[in-house]
Amino acid sequence: MTDVQFRNITKHYGTEVALSNFSLNINSGELVSILGPSGCGKTTALRILAGFIQPTEGNLVVGGHGILDLPAAKRGYGMVFQSYSLFPNMTTSENIEFPLKLRKVDAVTRAKRVNELLDLINMAEHARKFPHQLSGGQQQRVALARAVALEPPILLLDEPLSALDATVRDQLRDEIRSLQKRLGITTVFVTHDQQEAMAISDRVAVMRSGQVEQLGSPRDLYQNPKNSFVAGFVGISNQIKSTKIGDAWKVLGSSVSGPAEFNTGIAFIRPEDIKITPSPNGIAVIEEISFLGSFVRVFMSVDGARVIADLQISDAENLATGQQVELTIRDANPLIESMGNK
Amino acid sequence: MISVGKLARTGFWILLIGYFLLPMLAMARFAFQTIPTFLLTTENVFQGWGFGSLTVAFQDAGVIKSTILSLQLCATTIALTFFVLVPLTTYVEVSAPKLKPWLTGATVATWLVPPVALVVGVAATFRQVIPSFLTSPFTLTFFYSLWMLPFTYRAIDGQLRLIGAKNLFEAAQSVGCGPITFFFKVILPNLKSSLYISASLIFAAVLGEFTFASLLLKQTMPVYLWSFQSSQARAGFALALLVMVATALILGFAVARMRRRGLNFSATGI
Numbered sequence: 001m002t003d004v005q006f007r008n009i010t011k012h013y014g015t016e017v018a019l020s021n022f023s024l025n026i027n028s029g030e031l032v033s034i035l036g037p038s039g040c041g042k043t044t045a046l047r048i049l050a051g052f053i054q055p056t057e058g059n060l061v062v063g064g065h066g067i068l069d070l071p072a073a074k075r076g077y078g079m080v081f082q083s084y085s086l087f088p089n090m091t092t093s094e095n096i097e098f099p100l101k102l103r104k105v106d107a108v109t110r111a112k113r114v115n116e117l118l119d120l121i122n123m124a125e126h127a128r129k130f131p132h133q134l135s136g137g138q139q140q141r142v143a144l145a146r147a148v149a150l151e152p153p154i155l156l157l158d159e160p161l162s163a164l165d166a167t168v169r170d171q172l173r174d175e176i177r178s179l180q181k182r183l184g185i186t187t188v189f190v191t192h193d194q195q196e197a198m199a200i201s202d203r204v205a206v207m208r209s210g211q212v213e214q215l216g217s218p219r220d221l222y223q224n225p226k227n228s229f230v231a232g233f234v235g236i237s238n239q240i241k242s243t244k245i246g247d248a249w250k251v252l253g254s255s256v257s258g259p260a261e262f263n264t265g266i267a268f269i270r271p272e273d274i275k276i277t278p279s280p281n282g283i284a285v286i287e288e289i290s291f292l293g294s295f296v297r298v299f300m301s302v303d304g305a306r307v308i309a310d311l312q313i314s315d316a317e318n319l320a321t322g323q324q325v326e327l328t329i330r331d332a333n334p335l336i337e338s339m340g341n342k
Numbered sequence: 343m344i345s346v347g348k349l350a351r352t353g354f355w356i357l358l359i360g361y362f363l364l365p366m367l368a369m370a371r372f373a374f375q376t377i378p379t380f381l382l383t384t385e386n387v388f389q390g391w392g393f394g395s396l397t398v399a400f401q402d403a404g405v406i407k408s409t410i411l412s413l414q415l416c417a418t419t420i421a422l423t424f425f426v427l428v429p430l431t432t433y434v435e436v437s438a439p440k441l442k443p444w445l446t447g448a449t450v451a452t453w454l455v456p457p458v459a460l461v462v463g464v465a466a467t468f469r470q471v472i473p474s475f476l477t478s479p480f481t482l483t484f485f486y487s488l489w490m491l492p493f494t495y496r497a498i499d500g501q502l503r504l505i506g507a508k509n510l511f512e513a514a515q516s517v518g519c520g521p522i523t524f525f526f527k528v529i530l531p532n533l534k535s536s537l538y539i540s541a542s543l544i545f546a547a548v549l550g551e552f553t554f555a556s557l558l559l560k561q562t563m564p565v566y567l568w569s570f571q572s573s574q575a576r577a578g579f580a581l582a583l584l585v586m587v588a589t590a591l592i593l594g595f596a597v598a599r600m601r602r603r604g605l606n607f608s609a610t611g612i
Contacts, residue, residue, distance in 0.1 A: 050515075050516060087514075099517035150517070
C-alpha cells in the first residue's frame with residue numbers, strides 16, 4: 001500500500017507562505033492531479049513529497065510511515081520534470097539503465113528491463129541517440145521510462161507536458177495515463193492546465209494560496225464547483241448577476257434554487273447549461289456565432305454583460321448574429337455566491 | 343561602390359594584420375634567417391632560412407630545465423585549479439545558489455590585486471609564518487591558480503548552467519543517486535568541454551607568465567628566456583616564437599574541438 005497523506009503541511013520561504021496547512025490524501029494506485037495557477041504552491045507540495053525541500057511544519061505519511069527524515073535519493077520515487085532532465089552525456093538506453101546500475105541490478109536483467117521499457121515507450125530505434133538528438137516528446141518519454149525503471153511505488157510528474165506542442169502533449173498525456181494504469185503506480189501529477197488534469201486524473205485537487213480549495217473527481221469538480229474560484233478555474237463559467245425573488249433565484253429566464261443568506265449574487269453557469277430560444281422580446285442579443293467542430297459557441301450580450309452558450313450544431317441552425325433571444329438555464333441548482341464574495 | 347561597413351571591415355583586418363602579423367614576421371625573419379637586415383634585398387629574401395637558432399636554444403641546459411619547470415607548473419596549476427574549483431562551483435550551483443554572488447566576486451577579486459602587490463603581500467606574510475613556502479618553484483602554482491580563477495570559474499559555471507546542473511541533480515536524486523556518484527557520473531563527463539578549454543587557457547597563460555615568476559625569482563621559461571636573449575638573441579627569439587605558435591595552436595585546437603562537439607566558444611562562459 002503506497003497511499004500518500006500530506007498532513008497539515010506548511011512551508012514558508014522567508015515571509016512568503018507557499019503552503020498553509022496543506023492536507024491531501026491520495027489512495028494507493030490512484031492518479032491525483034494538483035491543479036492551480038502559478039504560485040499556488042502545487043510544485044512546492046510535489047517537491048516536499050520528492051524530498052527536495054523540507055516543510056516548515058506538518059507531516060508527510062507514505063504507506064503508513066512518516067518519510068520527512070528520508071533523503072530524496074532514498075525515497076525511491078520516480079519523477080518526471082518539465083525540463084526533461086535527461087543526463088546529456090548518456091544515450092537513451094544509458095539514461096534508462098542508470099537507476100538500475102545504481103541499484104546494482106545484474107547486467108542481464110538490466111539489458112532485459114531496458115529493452116522492455118524501450119518497447120513500452122516506442123523508442124527502441126532511438127536507443128543509441130543522445131538527448132540532444134531527440135525531440136521534446138521523445139525526451140519526455142525517455143524521462144518517463146527512466147522514472148519507472150525501478151518500478152517505484154510513487155510516480156511524481158511535475159508539469160511534464162508543459163514544454164511540448166499541443167499534438168505531442170495530448171498523445172503523451174494518454175500514454176502516461178495508460179502506463180500508470182498498467183503499472184498501478186500511485187501518481188501525483190502537477191499541472192496548471194485544467195484540461196490536462198481533467199483528462200488524466202482519477203481525482204483533481206484544485207489549489208489556491210497554498211491550500212486545497214476542492215478535491216474531487218473531474219466530473220464532480222466541473223459539475224459541482226465549491227466556489228467561484230473552482231468554477232472559474234475548471235472549465236468556462238458565465239458569471240450572471242442574479243436576484244432572489246421569494247424563495248427562488250431568478251437567473252436569466254429561469255427560476256432556480258439557491259442560498260437563503262443573501263438576496264443578490266452571481267450565478268456561475270456553464271455554457272452548455274444555457275438554452276437559447278429565439279424571441280423578439282428576448283433579453284439577449286447574439287453578437288457572434290463560432291463553429292468549433294463538434295459544437296457551436298454563441299456569444300451574446302445581456303444588459304451589457306457577455307454570456308457564452310455552447311450548443312449542438314443542430315440547435316444553432318436557426319440562429320443569426322443580431323437576433324434577439326430568450327435565455328434559460330438547464331442547471332436547477334447552480335453555484336450562486338454573494339456579490340460581496342466577488 | 344564600396345559600402346562603409348565593408349570599408350570598416352577591410353580597415354579592421356589591415357590594422358589587425360599590421361599590429362599582429364608584421365611584428366611576428368619580423369621576429370621570424372630575425373630568428374630564422376641568417377642574412378642581416380642591412381644586406382637584405384628582393385633577390386635574397388628567401389635565402390638563408392633555417393632552424394639553426396632553435397637548435398642552439400635546445401642545446402642550452404637552462405632552456406630545457408626552465409621549459410620543463412614551466413610545463414610542470416602548467417600541469418600543477420591545472421590540477422590545483424580544477425581540484426578546488428570544480429567541486430566548489432558545482433556545490434554552489436546545485437545546493438547553495440545564494441553563495442553564487444560571493445563566489446563570483448571572489449574569483450574576480452584576484453584580478454583587482456596587481457601581481458606585484460599580491461607577491462609582495464604574500465611574500466611578506468609567508469616569510470614570517472612559513473619561510474619554506476616561497477623556496478620551491480611550485481609555490482607559483484598557488485599564484486597562478488588564483489590568477490586563472492576568473493576564466494576557469496566562468497567556463498565551469500557557464501557549462502553547469504547550460505546543462506541545468508540543479509535540475510539534473512534532482513533527477514539523479516529521484517533515481518537514487520547520491521552526490522558523489524552524481525559528481526563523477528554526470529557532472530564531470532558533461533564538463534569535459536569547459537575543462538578542456540580552461541586547461542588550454544591555463545596552459546597558454548602559465549607558459550607565458552613572467553611577472554609572478556620574475557618577482558619570486560623563479561627560473562621559468564619566460565624568465566630564463568629574458569636573460570637568455572641577451573646572450574643568444576636569435577635563439578631566444580626563435581624560442582619565443584615557437585612558444586607563441588604552440589600556444590596559438592593549442593587554443594585553436596581547443597576551439598575547433600569544441601565546435602566539432604557542437605559547442606560555441608561562448609558556451610563556456612568565457
